[in-house]
Every structure is written in structure tokens, then in C-alpha cells.
Amino acid sequence: MSESALAEHKHDAPAKPAKPKKGSREELETLDDYDLVKRFTKGTVDAFEVLVLRHKRQVYNFIYKMVGKPEPADDLFQETFLRVLKNAHTYRPRAKFTTWTLQIARNVTLDYFKRENLRQHVSLDATVPGDDKPLRNLVPGNEPPSQDVLLSKELLEEVQSAIKRLPLHQQEALVLRVNEELPYAEISEIVGSPEGTVKYWVHEAVAALTRYLAKRGLT
Amino acid sequence: MDTRExxxxxxxxxxxxxxxxxxAMLEGHLDVNPEAREAKEQLSxxxxxxxxxxxPDVGEAALARLFMEARRELAKPERQPDFSWRENARFFMRVAAVLVATAVLGVVVAGVIPSGSNVVGSLVTVGNDVRVVRQNELVETPQGVPMTLELKAAGARIDLDGSSALVVRGRGHxxxxxxxxxxxxxxxxxxxxxxxxxxxxxxxxxxxVAAIDFDAPFERIRGKGAVIExxxxxxxxxxxxxERLFGGRIDxxxxxAEVANRRVSIYGNGLRRExxxxxxxxxxxRHGVVFTADSRDFALTYNQGTAGSSIDESESILKVASLQGTVEFIGEKKTELSDRSNSVVVFANGTLTKSSDAEGAARAQRMVVWAGRSDMPHFKLSETVSNYIAMGQGGGRVITVATALPVGTVLSHDSIRYGGTLVRVGEPVKLSLPGANGGRLMGVMSSGIEVSADDPAGTRYFVPISNSQSR
Structure with a gap:
């Protein structure tokens, strides 16, 4: 093979993907959570941003489903990640970063409820104004349940407010299990209660909600 | 196992x-026990x-505040790492290198572009992704995926519906x-x-706040039968x-030529050839063109007698409505528009029709501008436009349903093909809606359809088109 053909042959070989520059956004995005924590504790603000963007959906959803409104949820989200930032030196990788952050989010949310004196648990089995409005108007009548069932915004709001009326421990267990689909071991770590207890809370919450939805005519 | 268990x-x-x-045990029992099966379906x-x-996702403003706060926190002197002398020397060498590089780059750049950065600095949120938009960058949204841009320095917020595109030209204020x-x-x-x-x-x-619908020629096709716009x-x-996508020859x-150049719109995804x-x-x-099929060949013939009279032949149509405050048209006097959103102006092929004209007002009353997202915290919109917007006949609030039209639905500019049936605007459509099994098709947009439900209140629903890629 001539030299030029060899050069051409070399040129045809698949090019190795260029390694992202150290400290660049691309490089940071390849790092695991613990490495990102180490980076931002050394002052790399981009590492913190990458970490927030990576986990914002899960953390925000937990907070939002606990408080039910976007305004306090935005503030509590911000407070959660600022606590993450300030306490990052205490984080050890024996716990998943999301577990640790959700623990912080939970504490921030509980502080908010305490501060605002907001939690007034109303049993789902009690009659409250508006309970006489049947939910069946918000869902398809005799259609069998299928992927095509359209869920109205109103129905979802009703369900959201029903969830808010559950006892707090049931509410957080339900959100983490049913909406965030976390394993019981992780939920147990976040809420600081044994797995069996958490499972019981989830089943109690599901039973209370389905009782309530049946009573409101969603059968 | 019994029913109770x-x-x-x-x-x-x-x-x-x-x-x-x-x-597995429970599933076995469900197979043979209709009562338990019924209970399962009810519980589902x-x-x-x-x-x-x-x-929902965290607000962009909250995210921007958090990042700003984080920068401040990380910049505090007590957070600086404790350098050893070796690291210190390395650090100062790096700083010096950066300063030199910045100075050299500054000299080069100053001669090439006008002063100021070309970064508009607007945070764009697309799903879980947040990025910065640069000046003159084309921002496009795929079918069914809305996007929000915030131009911070200018204090502007822009909501794009799916299948839309814009370029940010200005910068700063x-x-x-x-x-x-x-x-x-x-x-x-x-x-x-x-x-x-x-x-x-x-x-x-x-x-x-202004709502704009710019219906301009556009084509996007992602793979055979996938997203078609x-x-x-x-x-x-x-x-x-x-011909290219589905084979066969169309004559x-x-x-x-005048008829061949008439314009049609077709949107859908996961479409089969039929x-x-x-x-x-x-x-x-609808343009009087008759379509006949012979084996794998198709022919288009024109029959003037059947040509529709209400079809707009313009290359593009622009509809502008003010949802709040004042929107000014260059070269025209300022138009004060009420929050009733009945002041719709129409530009068709450069011809301006204003709602102050009798004809324009009548057209505005019949017209749906569009339905899309408008959850803008900075603006207190009236109830008529507080959620999803649809203006024109009847006006009022449109509730968006969470589930999209199934893959395989075809949207044209005034009809949909859904479950094998063609439904035109104004005709009844069978669709599983909250509280009703159907309604009347009120409008078609590239992002979905508007339906007035068969309930006593005639509730308006917006049903988006699916963005899923497979059937």
C-alpha cells in the first residue's frame, strides 16, 4: 500500500469521539452525582447546575404534590437545593444522592407546613362542601378503562386535593411510591420509618382514596 | 383464593x-372470577x-434565582478551597493564562462583531432541558411539544405551541x-x-400580551409514516x-397550474399509506380536484363545478389578537384591545383587515385564533383566556384534556380523520371526553383539535395530537 493510500486508509478509520474538555459542561454531564458534589464543593458552579437539572423533575414533583401549588413549590425547591449546596460536605455516597435530596426536600416541606400552620388533616371519609358534586361527569361514562380514557384537568385537580387531605405520612408515602415509583427501601430511608410501615401507609392511602372516589361517583 | 381475598x-x-x-395467583383467580375481575376494572x-x-416542572424564574443564589454562595471567600503552595502556584499560572487568552481574544473579537455579547441570555425550557438561546438562533418546537422562552433583559416571555418556530433578533432591552x-x-x-x-x-x-398564529408554508417529515407536517x-x-413516502405514482x-398550486395542510404521525x-x-x-386510484397509480383530475368557495388560497395567513393591553401595528394607529379578546386582526397576503371594519369584525367573530398554553405568571389574564385560548365564535375557556389524539389521526386544515371517519369542522365527532362521548368539531390546528362537548354546557375541550412515534 502506498503512503498516500495508507494515509487515506487511516483517514477512513472511524474517528475516536473527542474527549470532552475537563470542566466543560459536556464533561460534567458524564460525571456521577457524587463526583458532581465534589466538584461544586470546590467551587465549580456548573457542576451544581448539572446536578440540579438532572434531578429537578423528581424533587420538584415530590414538593409540588405535597403542597399542591406552584408558588410555594418553587420556593421550597429553591430552599431544598440551597440546603444541598450548603450541606454538601456532609453528603456521603452510602445513600443515593436523590434519597438524600428527597430527605432534605421532605424536611423543608414539613418546616413549611409547620411555619404556615397549614396542615389541617380532614378525613377523606368526612363529608365536606362540594362532596355532593359527582366526579363521574369528569370521566367518560360507560367506556371501559383504556389508554384512550381522557382525564380532565378538573378530575386531576379533584384527586390532587383528595391526596392533600390524607394524613401527611400517607400522602408522602403514596407520592413517593405511586407517582415517583421509588422502591420501599428508599422511601423508608427518606421518611425514616420501617419498610413494612411505609407499605401499610401506601395501602391505607390507596384504600382511602378509592373509597373516596367511589363515594364521589367515580366507579 | 375467594372473591374477598x-x-x-x-x-x-x-x-x-x-x-x-x-x-400470578391473583391473575389466575381473575381469569375465572367475573366478580373479582369487575372489581379490578373498577379499581383501575x-x-x-x-x-x-x-x-409539572419547576418555574424558570425559580431555577434562575436558584442558580444566581448558588453562584453567590459559591463565590463567598470562606468557600474557597484551601490551596497548598503547589496548587497555589498552579492556580495563579492558570489565572494568568486565562487573562492573557481573554485579552488576545478580546482584541480579535472587538474587530469582528459589534460591542456586546451575542448571547440573548434567554432561558429556554424544553421538557427537562434548560438552555440559553443566542441571537439569530432558530428556535423550533416539534409537533405537540410547547416551549417557553424568557428574554430576561427585555422582561418578555414567549410561549411557543408545538410545530412553531422563531428567531430571536434583538438583545438586551x-x-x-x-x-x-x-x-x-x-x-x-x-x-x-x-x-x-x-x-x-x-x-x-x-x-x-399578544397571541399570534402565523400559518406559513412548512414541511417536516420524519421517516416513513412518522411525524408528518x-x-x-x-x-x-x-x-x-x-409518491416519495408511500409509493405509487400520482399523475x-x-x-x-392554478389548481395544482392551491394549498393544503396535513398533519399526523404514525400514518399508514391508506x-x-x-x-x-x-x-x-375541497379544491374540486377528484382523486382516482387504479392499482398503484393515482390520477388527479379537476372538476370546476365542485370547487369549494370558502378556501383561502393565500400562501400564508397571519392572525393576531391582543389578549391584554395594547398591540401596535407599524404604520397603523394604535389599537386598544379589550380583554374580551374580540378584537382580532387578520393579515392575509399582506392585506390588513381590522376588527374596526364591519367585515373584519364579522370575520373575527367566526374565527378561532388558536388554542395553546398561556400559563404566564407575569400577566393576569382575564378568565376568557386564562387557560387554553380559543377566540372567536362563543369565545370562552377551553379545557385541555390530558390524553392526546391517538397515533394515526390525520389533521387537515378543516377536518380530521379519526378512527377511519372523516369529520369536518362543525360536524359531530365521536371522542371520549370527560362527561361526554363526543361533541362537535370546532377547530383544527396543527397541534390538535377543539371540540364542543355534547353536554348541557357545551364545554370546550382542546385535545392535542399525539407526539408518540409508534402506533
């Missing part, structure tokens, strides 16, 4: 808490909304955008926002696309 296990089964062995219906609660196509809501808080759409220019004054394309062009030779051809056939028929 089965019912006790159902909640755990539906949320995936049973072991595989327990689940009740759990469906619990499991499908909306998953002088924000200006060029809408290439689609549906866009522009809110100005502290400064004017200049908008160009084709030949028209619009200025949104501070504390004002053919917007205001000529019949001749759509014939060529259908357009018999069509007069669905696409049927949509094209009905779109062409």
Missing part, C-alpha cells in the same frame, strides 16, 4: 406491590387519575423576534417587544411527497 389484594396488585408468585378506573397526576411559523403568545412586561411575521410588524407594548403546501407538492399532469392518501384525497377534493 382477591379484592383485598387488588390495590397492592395494581400498584405493583405483589410478588410475581402472588400476582379509580386509580387511573391517582397514577396519572400531572408532573431591545428585544425583537421574527416568527417563522406557528402559534406564539408574547407577553411584554417592562419594554416593547417588536415582532416580525412575514410582511407584517407588530409591537407589543409593556404590560400587554405539511403546512400550506401546494397540491402538486403534496402529490410528490406522497398531476391534467391539473391546471390514512395519508385518504387525507390527501379529501383535502384535494
Amino acid at each position: 382477591a379484592k383485598v389484594q387488588l390495590p397492592a396488585y395494581l400498584i405493583g406491590d405483589l410478588s410475581p408468585k402472588e400476582a 378506573r379509580q386509580l387511573l387519575p391517582v397514577m396519572n397526576l400531572p408532573a 431591545e428585544s425583537s423576534i421574527e416568527i417563522m411559523r406557528g402559534r406564539v403568545i408574547v407577553g411584554a412586561s417592562s419594554h416593547n417587544v417588536h415582532i416580525t411575521c412575514g410582511e407584517a410588524e407588530v409591537v407589543v407594548l409593556p404590560r400587554s 405539511l403546512q400550506r403546501q401546494t397540491i402538486a407538492h403534496v402529490a410528490r411527497v406522497s 398531476t399532469a391534467g391539473l391546471p 390514512e395519508f392518501m385518504a387525507a390527501f384525497k379529501s383535502a384535494a377534493e
Whole structure:
């Protein structure tokens, strides 16, 4: 093979993907959570941003489903990640970063409820104004349940407010299990209660909600 | 296992808490016990909304505040790492290198571009992704995926519906955008926002919100039968696309050029050949074009007698409405628009029709501008436009349903093909809606349809088109 053909042959070989520059956004995005924590504790603000963007959906959803409104949820989200930032030196990788952050989010949310004196648990089995409005108007009548069932915004709001009326421990267990689909071991770590207890809370919450939805005519 | 035991296990089964062995046992029992099966279906219906609660995302403003706060926190002197002398030397060498490089780059750049950065600095949120938009960058949204841009320095917020595109031209306080196509809501808080759409220019004054629908020629096709967006394309062009995508030969030779250049729109995804051809056939028929099939060959012939009279032949159509405050049209006097949103102006091929004219007002009353997102915290919109927007006949609030139209639905500009049936605007449509099994088709947009439900209140629903890629 001539030299030029060899050069051409070399040129045809698949090019190795260029390694992202150290400290660049691309490089940071390849790092695991613990490495990102180490980076931002050394002052790399981009590492913190990458970490927030990576986990914002899960953390925000937990907070939002606990408080039910976007305004306090935005503030509590911000407070959660600022606590993450300030306490990052205490984080050890024996716990998943999301577990640790959700623990912080939970504490921030509980502080908010305490501060605002907001939690007034109303049993789902009690009659409250508006309970006489049947939910069946918000869902398809005799259609069998299928992927095509359209869920109205109103129905979802009703369900959201029903969830808010559950006892707090049931509410957080339900959100983490049913909406965030976390394993019981992780939920147990976040809420600081044994797995069996958490499972019981989830089943109690599901039973209370389905009782309530049946009573409101969603059968 | 008996019915009572089965019912006790159902909640755990539906949320995936049973072991595989327990689940198999329960499934075996459900196969032979209709009462337990009915209980399972009832419980599934009740759990469906619990499991499908909306998953909103954190607000961009909160995210921006957090990042700013984080920068401040990390910049505090006590947070600086404790360098050793070796690291110190390395650090200062790096700083010196950066300073030199910056100075050299500054000299080069100063001669090439005008002063100021070309970064507009607007945070754009697309799903879970947040990024910065640069000046002159084309921002596009795929079908069914809305996007929000925030031009911080200008205090403007822009909501793009799916299948829309714009370019951010201005920077700093002088924000200006060029809408290439689609549906866009522009809110100005502290400064004017200049908008160009084709030949028209619009200025949104501070504390004002404008809704714009720019229906311009556009084509996007992602793979055979996947997402198809053919917007205001000529019949001749759509014939060529259908040949390319679905085979067969379409003879357009018999069509007069004027007819071949008439425009149609077809949107859909996961379309089969028959669905696409049927949509094209009905779109062409409205122009008096008869479509005949012979084996794998198709022919288009023109029959003047059947030509529709209400079809707008313009290359593009621009509809502008003010949802709040004042929107100014360049070269025209300022138009004060009420929050009743009945002041719709129409530009068609450069001809301006204003709602102050009798004809324009009548057209505005019949017209739906569009339905899209407008959850803008900076602006207090009236109830009529507080959620999803649809203006024109009846006006009022439109509730968006969480589930999209199934894959395989074809949208044309005034009809949909859904479950094998063609439904035109104004005709009844069978669709599973909250509280009703159907309604009347009120409007079709590239992003979905508007339906007035068969309930006593005639509730308006917006049903988006699916963005899923597979059937």
C-alpha cells in the first residue's frame, strides 16, 4: 500500500469521539452525582447546575404534590437545593444522592407546613362542601378503562386535593411510591420509618382514596 | 383464593406491590372470577387519575434565582478551597493564562462583531432541558411539544405551541423576534417587544400580551409514516411527497397550474399509506380536484363545478389578537384591545383587515385564533383566556384534556380523520371526553383539535395530537 493510500486508509478509520474538555459542561454531564458534589464543593458552579437539572423533575414533583401549588413549590425547591449546596460536605455516597435530596426536600416541606400552620388533616371519609358534586361527569361514562380514557384537568385537580387531605405520612408515602415509583427501601430511608410501615401507609392511602372516589361517583 | 381475598389484594396488585408468585395467583383467580375481575376494572378506573397526576416542572424564574443564589454562595471567600503552595502556584499560572487568552481574544473579537455579547441570555425550557438561546438562533418546537422562552433583559416571555418556530433578533432591552411559523403568545412586561411575521410588524407594548398564529408554508417529515407536517403546501407538492413516502405514482399532469398550486395542510404521525392518501384525497377534493386510484397509480383530475368557495388560497395567513393591553401595528394607529379578546386582526397576503371594519369584525367573530398554553405568571389574564385560548365564535375557556389524539389521526386544515371517519369542522365527532362521548368539531390546528362537548354546557375541550412515534 502506498503512503498516500495508507494515509487515506487511516483517514477512513472511524474517528475516536473527542474527549470532552475537563470542566466543560459536556464533561460534567458524564460525571456521577457524587463526583458532581465534589466538584461544586470546590467551587465549580456548573457542576451544581448539572446536578440540579438532572434531578429537578423528581424533587420538584415530590414538593409540588405535597403542597399542591406552584408558588410555594418553587420556593421550597429553591430552599431544598440551597440546603444541598450548603450541606454538601456532609453528603456521603452510602445513600443515593436523590434519597438524600428527597430527605432534605421532605424536611423543608414539613418546616413549611409547620411555619404556615397549614396542615389541617380532614378525613377523606368526612363529608365536606362540594362532596355532593359527582366526579363521574369528569370521566367518560360507560367506556371501559383504556389508554384512550381522557382525564380532565378538573378530575386531576379533584384527586390532587383528595391526596392533600390524607394524613401527611400517607400522602408522602403514596407520592413517593405511586407517582415517583421509588422502591420501599428508599422511601423508608427518606421518611425514616420501617419498610413494612411505609407499605401499610401506601395501602391505607390507596384504600382511602378509592373509597373516596367511589363515594364521589367515580366507579 | 375467594372473591374477598382477591379484592383485598387488588390495590397492592395494581400498584405493583405483589410478588410475581402472588400476582400470578391473583391473575389466575381473575381469569375465572367475573366478580373479582369487575372489581379490578373498577379499581383501575379509580386509580387511573391517582397514577396519572400531572408532573409539572419547576418555574424558570425559580431555577434562575436558584442558580444566581448558588453562584453567590459559591463565590463567598470562606468557600474557597484551601490551596497548598503547589496548587497555589498552579492556580495563579492558570489565572494568568486565562487573562492573557481573554485579552488576545478580546482584541480579535472587538474587530469582528459589534460591542456586546451575542448571547440573548434567554432561558429556554424544553421538557427537562434548560438552555440559553443566542441571537439569530432558530428556535423550533416539534409537533405537540410547547416551549417557553424568557428574554430576561427585555422582561418578555414567549410561549411557543408545538410545530412553531422563531428567531430571536434583538438583545438586551431591545428585544425583537421574527416568527417563522406557528402559534406564539408574547407577553411584554417592562419594554416593547417588536415582532416580525412575514410582511407584517407588530409591537407589543409593556404590560400587554399578544397571541399570534402565523400559518406559513412548512414541511417536516420524519421517516416513513412518522411525524408528518405539511403546512400550506401546494397540491402538486403534496402529490410528490406522497409518491416519495408511500409509493405509487400520482399523475398531476391534467391539473391546471392554478389548481395544482392551491394549498393544503396535513398533519399526523404514525400514518399508514391508506390514512395519508385518504387525507390527501379529501383535502384535494375541497379544491374540486377528484382523486382516482387504479392499482398503484393515482390520477388527479379537476372538476370546476365542485370547487369549494370558502378556501383561502393565500400562501400564508397571519392572525393576531391582543389578549391584554395594547398591540401596535407599524404604520397603523394604535389599537386598544379589550380583554374580551374580540378584537382580532387578520393579515392575509399582506392585506390588513381590522376588527374596526364591519367585515373584519364579522370575520373575527367566526374565527378561532388558536388554542395553546398561556400559563404566564407575569400577566393576569382575564378568565376568557386564562387557560387554553380559543377566540372567536362563543369565545370562552377551553379545557385541555390530558390524553392526546391517538397515533394515526390525520389533521387537515378543516377536518380530521379519526378512527377511519372523516369529520369536518362543525360536524359531530365521536371522542371520549370527560362527561361526554363526543361533541362537535370546532377547530383544527396543527397541534390538535377543539371540540364542543355534547353536554348541557357545551364545554370546550382542546385535545392535542399525539407526539408518540409508534402506533
